[in-house]
Amino acid sequence: MSMLHTRRTLLTVICEASIEARVLADARRLGAHGSTASDARGWGQHGERDGGWPMSGNVRIDILCEAAVADTIAGHLQEHYFRSYAMICYLSEVSVLRSEKF
Amino acid sequence: MSMLHTRRTLLTVICEASIEARVLADARRLGAHGSTASDARGWGQHGERDGGWPMSGNVRIDILCEAAVADTIAGHLQEHYFRSYAMICYLSEVSVLRSEKF
Amino acid sequence: MSMLHTRRTLLTVICEASIEARVLADARRLGAHGSTASDARGWGQHGERDGGWPMSGNVRIDILCEAAVADTIAGHLQEHYFRSYAMICYLSEVSVLRSEKF
Numbered sequence: 183m184s185m186l187h188t189r190r191t192l193l194t195v196i197c198e199a200s201i202e203a204r205v206l207a208d209a210r211r212l213g214a215h216g217s218t219a220s221d222a223r224g225w226g227q228h229g230e231r232d233g234g235w236p237m238s239g240n241v242r243i244d245i246l247c248e249a250a251v252a253d254t255i256a257g258h259l260q261e262h263y264f265r266s267y268a269m270i271c272y273l274s275e276v277s278v279l280r281s282e283k284f
Numbered sequence: 285m286s287m288l289h290t291r292r293t294l295l296t297v298i299c300e301a302s303i304e305a306r307v308l309a310d311a312r313r314l315g316a317h318g319s320t321a322s323d324a325r326g327w328g329q330h331g332e333r334d335g336g337w338p339m340s341g342n343v344r345i346d347i348l349c350e351a352a353v354a355d356t357i358a359g360h361l362q363e364h365y366f367r368s369y370a371m372i373c374y375l376s377e378v379s380v381l382r383s384e385k386f
Numbered sequence: 387m388s389m390l391h392t393r394r395t396l397l398t399v400i401c402e403a404s405i406e407a408r409v410l411a412d413a414r415r416l417g418a419h420g421s422t423a424s425d426a427r428g429w430g431q432h433g434e435r436d437g438g439w440p441m442s443g444n445v446r447i448d449i450l451c452e453a454a455v456a457d458t459i460a461g462h463l464q465e466h467y468f469r470s471y472a473m474i475c476y477l478s479e480v481s482v483l484r485s486e487k488f
Contacts (some may be wrong), residue, residue, distance in 0.1 A: 216328020226420020272480040276374040318430020378476040
């Protein structure tokens with residue numbers, strides 16, 4: 183067998199669970215083909231709305247996609263959510279098998 | 285004290301919870317010395333068996349190991365699971381403390 | 387709008403849930419400005435106290451910070467926890483939006 187390794191970007195978004203569905207809908211509209219989410223809790227200066235810590239009811243969303251799509255989604259989130267919601271975004275480079283899916 | 289930093293590969297597998305035990309047993313047999321799993325939910329075109337979205341009852345498995353072991357496990361998963369199960373695999377490079385464990 | 391991308395270090399700590407609060411307090415004291423935690427389960431040779439597998443009741447803690455802070459926290463954890471607790475630490479490089487938070 184041959185393995186298909188391709189570089190992709192993993193965009194990780196940590197935000198309030200209340201906006202998970204909105205963020206996922208935006209990501210899908212902007213080119214994401216899939217995502218993985220899990221419950222999380224955090225503390226920190228996450229967004230202007232939340233001044234202190236601790237914070238619970240968070241979600242961690244991982245979106246595996248091409249670099250350009252990750253940039254588009256991250257830019258959209260920064261523009262539409264960062265001012266009003268607790269949200270962290272970071273990107274990392276990974277090697278993906280089955281890359282034809284993303 | 286001295287810190288021991290060593291490059292290792294982090295193999296992340298996202299799959300249906302129903303096959304978690306099988307995947308972990310395979311990984312252990314193929315050279316993994318440990319793993320971390322957490323519940324997850326996802327949507328996407330994950331595997332031929334699942335045509336659409338959304339998808340729940342998933343698990344995220346992280347296996348920290350040497351690059352060669354990660355390649356062996358990833359190749360095995362690709363060969364034996366990708367056709368029949370919803371599964372995503374990706375690899376990233378990390379620096380590990382206490383590397384003698386992996 | 388302009389996106390602010392900055393390199394940061396993601397320090398991931400996997401440990402027993404019983405010491406989560408202690409680890410977070412240490413990280414905060416040593417310079418972390420936030421963290422995200424989620425429940426996890428694992429198996430492996432994690433720490434001298436735990437000889438075998440499987441292991442449950444774990445937590446995964448992700449701390450996004452400057453490289454120097456990550457090194458300080460990782461060194462502290464290695465010195466004070468590795469001998470007595472099941473703990474894994476690894477570091478990866480990520481690009482962060484809204485870097486002024488970390």
